[in-house]
Structures are given as C-alpha cells and as structure tokens.
Amino acid sequence: MKTVADRRTKIETGTGAELWLHMYRQMTAIRLFEEQVNELYTRALMPGLAHLYVGEEAVAVGVCEALTPEDYITSTHRGHGHCLAKGAAPDRMFAELLGKEAGYCKGKGGSMHIADPTTGNLGANAIVAGSTGIATGAAFSAKQLGTKQVAVCFFGEGALGQGVLYEVMNLAQLWKLPVIYVCENNFYNEYTHYLETTAGDIQARAAAFGMPAESVDGQDVRAVHAIATRLVERARRGEGPAFLVCNTYRMRGHHVGDINREYYRSKKEEQEWGDRDPIKRLGDWLIKEKHAGAETLHDMESEIRREMEAAVKFAVAAAYPGPEEVDQDVYA
Amino acid sequence: MPEIATKETTREITFAEAVREALAEEMRRDSRVVILGEDVAEAGTPFKVLSGLVEEFGTQRVIDTPISEAGFTGLAVGAAMTGLRPVVDIMFGDFITLTMDQMVNQAAKVHYMSGGKWKVPMVMRTTLGAARRSAAQHSQSLHAWFSHVPGLKVVLPSTPYDAKGLLKTAIRDENPVIFFEDKMMFKMKGPVPLEEYTIPLGVADVKRVGTDITFVATSSMVQVALAAAVMLEEIGISAEVIDPRTTWPLDEKTLVESAKKTSRAIVIDEGYGRYGVTAELAAVIAEGAFFNLDAPVKRLGAMHVPIPFSPPLEDATVPNEQMVFDAARKLCGRS
Ligand SMILES: Cc1ncc(C[n+]2csc(CCOP(=O)(O)OP(=O)(O)O)c2C)c(N)n1
Numbered sequence: 001m002k003t004v005a006d007r008r009t010k011i012e013t014g015t016g017a018e019l020w021l022h023m024y025r026q027m028t029a030i031r032l033f034e035e036q037v038n039e040l041y042t043r044a045l046m047p048g049l050a051h052l053y054v055g056e057e058a059v060a061v062g063v064c065e066a067l068t069p070e071d072y073i074t075s076t077h078r079g080h081g082h083c084l085a086k087g088a089a090p091d092r093m094f095a096e097l098l099g100k101e102a103g104y105c106k107g108k109g110g111s112m113h114i115a116d117p118t119t120g121n122l123g124a125n126a127i128v129a130g131s132t133g134i135a136t137g138a139a140f141s142a143k144q145l146g147t148k149q150v151a152v153c154f155f156g157e158g159a160l161g162q163g164v165l166y167e168v169m170n171l172a173q174l175w176k177l178p179v180i181y182v183c184e185n186n187f188y189n190e191y192t193h194y195l196e197t198t199a200g201d202i203q204a205r206a207a208a209f210g211m212p213a214e215s216v217d218g219q220d221v222r223a224v225h226a227i228a229t230r231l232v233e234r235a236r237r238g239e240g241p242a243f244l245v246c247n248t249y250r251m252r253g254h255h256v257g258d259i260n261r262e263y264y265r266s267k268k269e270e271q272e273w274g275d276r277d278p279i280k281r282l283g284d285w286l287i288k289e290k291h292a293g294a295e296t297l298h299d300m301e302s303e304i305r306r307e308m309e310a311a312v313k314f315a316v317a318a319a320y321p322g323p324e325e326v327d328q329d330v331y332a
Numbered sequence: 333m334p335e336i337a338t339k340e341t342t343r344e345i346t347f348a349e350a351v352r353e354a355l356a357e358e359m360r361r362d363s364r365v366v367i368l369g370e371d372v373a374e375a376g377t378p379f380k381v382l383s384g385l386v387e388e389f390g391t392q393r394v395i396d397t398p399i400s401e402a403g404f405t406g407l408a409v410g411a412a413m414t415g416l417r418p419v420v421d422i423m424f425g426d427f428i429t430l431t432m433d434q435m436v437n438q439a440a441k442v443h444y445m446s447g448g449k450w451k452v453p454m455v456m457r458t459t460l461g462a463a464r465r466s467a468a469q470h471s472q473s474l475h476a477w478f479s480h481v482p483g484l485k486v487v488l489p490s491t492p493y494d495a496k497g498l499l500k501t502a503i504r505d506e507n508p509v510i511f512f513e514d515k516m517m518f519k520m521k522g523p524v525p526l527e528e529y530t531i532p533l534g535v536a537d538v539k540r541v542g543t544d545i546t547f548v549a550t551s552s553m554v555q556v557a558l559a560a561a562v563m564l565e566e567i568g569i570s571a572e573v574i575d576p577r578t579t580w581p582l583d584e585k586t587l588v589e590s591a592k593k594t595s596r597a598i599v600i601d602e603g604y605g606r607y608g609v610t611a612e613l614a615a616v617i618a619e620g621a622f623f624n625l626d627a628p629v630k631r632l633g634a635m636h637v638p639i640p641f642s643p644p645l646e647d648a649t650v651p652n653e654q655m656v657f658d659a660a661r662k663l664c665g666r667s
Contacts, residue, residue, distance in 0.1 A: 047465035047641070047643050048464070048465035048466055048467065048641060049465075049466065099465075099641050099642030099643055099644075099645075100642070105641075106642075107640070107641060107642030107645065108467075108468075108638075108640040108641055108642060108645065109467060109468075109641055110465070110467045110641030110642070111641075112467055112469070112470075113467055113468070113469075113641070125469070126466075126467065126469040126470055127426070127427070127430075127469050128399045129399075130469070158398075158399045159399065160398075161397075161398030161399035161400040161403070162399060162400060162430075163400070163402055163403065189370070189371075189398070189399055190370065190371050190375065190378070191371050191374065191375035192370070192371055192374075192375070192396050196396060197396070197397070197398035197399070198398065263374050263375075264374060264375070320642055320643070320644045320645075321642055321644070321645060323644065323645075323648060325645060326635065326637060326640060326645045326648050326649065327635065327636070327637050330636065330637045330638070
C-alpha cells in the first residue's frame with residue numbers, strides 16, 4: 001500500500017509530479033464520468049435523479065488522496081466524485097446508476113446511495129447531513145479499536161442547517177475522534193444562495209467547539225491536498241477532529257434537469273467560475289512546471305474517455321436484478 | 333362524490349394547481365397564513381407546486397428556510413400558538429422523520445397539555461409515494477406515523493377537487509394537520525369548481541358505486557383501485573371504491589356501511605402494512621361489519637422492504653391494478 005507519507009517524500013525529493021499527474025487523472029475521470037451520466041440521463045437511459053459533481057473535483061480528489069484505502073468516507077446526494085476518488089470502479093458505478101445487478105449495491109441504491117466497504121466508502125446519503133452521525137461513529141470505532149483509521153465526512157454547505165451536525169461535532173471534539181468534516185461550499189442549497197440560509201461565519205461554527213477549522217480554495221487541488229494531509233495526519237496521531245471548508249462551485253444544475261438557472265444565479269457568475277476550472281488549473285500548472293506536456297494530458301484524457309465509454313457499455317448491457325432480489329438483504 | 337358541475341362552473345386543473353389555488357385563496361382571505369420551507373419562494377419547490385405564490389404574496393409570506401426541518405417546524409408550532417397560521421413545506425415525506433419531536437411531542441400535545449388553553453393551527457404539507465426511481469430515502473409513505481398520534485389530523489387527497497377543498501379546510505382548522513400529496517399525482521388533471529368550496533375533514537368519499545366488493549383506498553391507491561374496478565367489471569364483479577380522504581378523523585361509518593353492503597373488503601394504501609393504515613382500516617371494517625362479511629378483510633400495501641432504486645424491483649413493491657384485481661377475484665371466489 002502506497003502511503004500518504006511515501007507520496008509526500010516523493011514530492012519533496014522532486015518526484016512529486018507522479019502524484020499530481022495521478023490527481024489530474026482522477027479529476028479528469030470524475031469529469032468524464034459525469035459527462036457520461038449527463039448523456040445517459042438526457043437520453044432517458046438513467047432512471048431517477050442525477051446530481052453532477054462537475055466543477056468540484058479538486059475537493060474529492062485533494063481530500064481522498066490524503067487518505068489510505070482503509071480510511072473511511074461518507075458522501076452525499078452529489079456523491080459520484082467522492083466514490084470515484086476513494087477508488088470505486090466506473091463500470092460498477094454506472095451499473096448502479098442504471099439499477100443493474102452488477103452495480104455496487106445490486107441496483108438497490110442508485111446514484112445517491114453508492115456504498116463500498118472495499119474502498120472504505122460507508123455510503124452516499126440522500127438525507128442532507130444524514131451521514132454526519134455515521135462518519136463520526138466510524139471515527140469512534142477507529143479510536144476504540146485502535147485502528148488508526150480516519151473518517152472523512154463530506155457534506156454540502158446546506159447541511160450546516162441541520163442540528164445533528166452540531167451534535168456530532170461536539171461529540172467528536174469532546175472525545176477527540178479522528179474525523180474530518182469537509183464542507184463543500186458550492187454556494188447553493190439547491191436553488192437558494194447559502195447566504196440566504198446561513199447566518200454568521202462557517203468556520204466559526206467549528207471554532208466554537210474548539211475544533212481546528214480551515215478554509216481553502218476548493219478549485220486548487222494542490223492546496224486542498226496539502227491542508228487535508230495535515231488535518232488527516234493530525235487526526236491519525238490522535239489529536240482529534242477538524243473542520244475544512246472548501247470553497248468551490250457546482251458548474252451544472254442542482255440536478256441534470258435544472259437547466260434554466262437564471263432565476264437564482266447569473267450566467268456571468270457561472271462563466272467566472274468556469275474560468276477557474278480545477279482541472280484546467282492543475283493542467284496549466286503541470287505544463288508550466290514541465291511535469292507534463294499538453295500532449296500527455298490530452299492522451300490521458302482520451303484514454304480515460306475510452307475507459308468511461310467501455311464502462312457505460314458494460315452497464316447498459318448488464319442485467320437487472322432478478323425479482324427474487326427485492327426482499328433480500330431485509331433482516332427484519 | 334363531488335357534484336360534477338356544468339362547464340360554466342368548473343374547469344380541469346392539475347393536482348398541483350389545485351393545491352396552489354387553495355393556498356392562494358387562503359392567503360388572500362387570511363393575512364396570518366404564511367408558507368415556510370426549502371426552496372418554496374422563487375423556485376416554487378422542486379415540484380413547482382408553489383410557482384407564482386411568491387410573486388403575489390412576497391417573501392414575507394412565502395419564506396425560504398435553511399435546510400432545517402426540525403427548526404422551522406418547531407418555529408411554526410410556536411408561531412401557530414401566537415397568532416400566525418403557518419403552512420410548512422416538507423419537500424419529501426421521508427424528511428418528516430426530522431420533524432418528529434416537534435410534531436409528536438410539541439404540536440400534538442400543546443392543546444391537551446395546556447388544558448385546551450393553547451392552540452396550534454398549523455399545516456404541514458409533504459409528499460408520499462414511490463415509483464419515481466428515487467430510492468429508499470425519497471420514496472416512503474409514512475403517513476401512518478402521524479395517524480398513530482392523538483392530537484394530529486392526517487389528510488390524504490386523491491384528486492385535484494379533494495386536494496383543494498381539503499387543504500382549505502386544513503388551513504382553517506385550529507389544530508395541527510398533516511397533508512400528504514402523492515408526488516406522482518401533481519400533474520393529474522381533474523374537474524375543480526370555479527366557485528369557492530371546502531371539504532370537511534373526516535368525511536369519506538364514494539369514488540365509485542358497486543355491489544360485490546368494497547375497496548377502501550387512499551391517496552395514490554385510489555386510481556389503482558378504480559382501474560382494478562374497471563377490470564373487474566369486465567368479469568362481472570362490481571366494486572365499490574371508498575376514499576376515506578383523512579386517516580384521522582376517520583369516517584368509520586361510511587367504510588363499515590359499504591362493507592356491510594358488499595360483504596367483502598380490500599384495503600389498499602401505499603404505506604407499509606405492518607402496524608399501518610391498512611391494519612387500522614381493516615380492523616375498523618372487521619369490527620363494524622363482522623356479521624355481514626363473507627370473507628376476511630384483505631390488505632394491500634407497500635412490500636415490507638426499503639424502496640429499491642432499480643426500476644423492476646421498485647415496481648414490484650407497490651400495489652398495482654393487476655394485484656388488486658387478482659386479490660378481488662380471489663376474495664369473490666372467482667380464481
Ligand atoms: C433533510 C433533507 N432536507 C431536504 C433535502 C432535499 N435536498 C436535497 S439536496 C438539497 C440541497 C443541498 O445543498 P448542499 O448541502 O449545499 O449540497 P449541494 O447540493 O450543493 O451539493 C436539498 C434541500 C434532503 N435531501 N434532505
């Protein structure tokens with residue numbers, strides 16, 4: 001297992017380019033995955049709702065690259081990016097999104113509920129703030145059992161409205177639990193700007209518990225990764241939880257069907273954030289620092305695109321679960 | 333059955349429009365009525381049920397809240413006690429779980445515990461129903477939870493006409509009322525009078541007259557029962573369809589009388605059967621019509637599983653007209 005510390009050493013000794021190229025690959029994979037989701041949805045091949053992560057890739061990748069495969073995450077309704085960044089395979093993800101037997105949850109969960117113990121994914125959650133207890137509980141286990149695992153709780157700034165978040169943050173700080181609360185502030189709770197729903201300062205909420213709170217440019221994967229690494233290692237050493245606000249932007253609608261957005265945000269704003277695309281930003285930096293040529297990045301993208309197309313093909317061709325599956329896994 | 337009026341006095345509108353009209357009329361009539369919920373103002377809710385209300389009534393009365401169901405429901409309880417008539421919007425019925433303490437320990441108790449001194453005239457509007465491929469946390473029909481608790485009234489409209497008339501009554505009620513709307517029904521059209529009307533809570537509606545078997549169906553299941561009744565007609569079985577419209581107060585008399593007349597009954601409700609609405613309604617019929625029944629009362633509801641995402645699995649969990657047809661045929665000894 002390649003540890004975070006190994007990677008850090010590489011960066012420091014000048015071979016870090018490998019890590020940044022890996023992150024470029026991961027972010028591009030999420031972007032191209034979501035493009036396929038958009039396509040599947042608009043072609044009416046995907047049932048239900050799809051909440052795309054386009055524009056926010058640097059958060060999931062920057063944070064998850066600071067974790068070991070054994071570390072835990074919990075995710076949200078906008079969870080494809082978190083699941084992929086933690087190591088999920090696109091073909092089984094697509095299969096889940098289409099409700100197929102080969103999906104991570106045998107098709108029973110769908111887009112908003114991908115869970116996978118083999119990658120430490122405790123599950124995406126369709127209740128806003130619904131997974132905050134679960135993430136904190138995983139950290140509690142890790143501490144009680146002495147496993148040195150860390151749990152990351154991803155949530156949107158909309159979850160700041162839910163009381164349970166503050167209850168578990170208080171517990172985590174009291175009991176010094178290895179959990180990182182990662183608040184993805186993409187500015188909108190569905191169709192309402194967060195300033196209309198959120199009083200005061202976001203970080204100050206954590207600070208009030210005496211919990212270290214940081215804020216970072218969520219479009220800069222290198223910055224996200226640096227802070228996440230520091231907070232995760234601190235938690236792993238037993239020094240307790242932390243709160244990280246990643247300022248980012250969802251470039252698409254709340255869900256795929258949310259197309260006419262001008263009543264709640266301007267085209268100009270979308271354009272400005274589009275100019276701060278996290279993938280382009282890392283790509284430009286890689287080229288400038290001569291870690292990669294434009295052609296390498298382009299080839300990488302083409303290769304990932306082919307992988308995604310193959311993964312979609314697999315999922316489309318896959319079978320639905322048989323009718324006998326419907327009452328399996330219910331234990332009561 | 334609603335008096336079907338002439339063309340000049342009625343028109344066809346959707347279920348969503350009927351809900352919106354009821355709210356708009358009550359807000360015009362009574363300045364104490366305010367709407368609170370997530371994305372209710374400019375967005376008009378994700379289902380667009382409230383579109384246009386903020387334009388007429390402004391953001392002082394159509395109020396976007398944070399994603400704080402427990403908080404704004406509790407606030408509504410207090411506001412209702414002190415001079416307002418809040419209508420809170422809980423986007424998906426699954427999220428009522430977050431409001432349970434406010435509704436069950438606060439709203440439902442205040443009037444009784446205060447010896448009748450305080451009143452809580454509030455409405456909670458929310459949804460029920462599966463079949464939208466929304467998976468286990470966005471598909472439940474949890475109306476039985478509230479129906480269980482003394483102090484709460486529970487309304488389950490099944491047509492645009494009923495939705496409008498019942499919601500207006502709910503808003504005027506002096507007590508907390510929870511109003512469940514089937515997500516799949518928002519676009520369904522039906523006749524609604526131009527003239528103002530209200531429908532009392534606790535009065536069942538005979539949606540179809542029949543002689544051989546009684547279907548007691550709620551909300552999303554009323555259309556299913558009606559469709560099954562048409563299928564049964566073809567094999568010579570005449571089904572009566574009764575919609576209680578409110579699980580509490582409950583019009584026991586209409587249910588029992590119908591079952592006495594037909595001597596057979598099936599209760600159909602999209603909630604879970606165990607300890608659920610079908611259990612209560614079947615018990616009412618079994619007790620009230622025991623000596624007239626030719627067969628045990630049968631129940632149909634959601635399968636006892638969390639609602640799966642996968643379309644073929646999800647479809648298997650909700651009663652459909654074929655299932656009702658088959659159950660009825662069997663109950664009538666015609667298998
Ligand atoms: C408890 C609860 N209330 C309401 C919703 C409906 N809902 C789904 S996503 C969402 C907005 C979430 O905003 P945020 O947490 O900022 O996440 P984002 O969508 O921006 O990623 C809402 C209100 C829900 N899923 N759960």
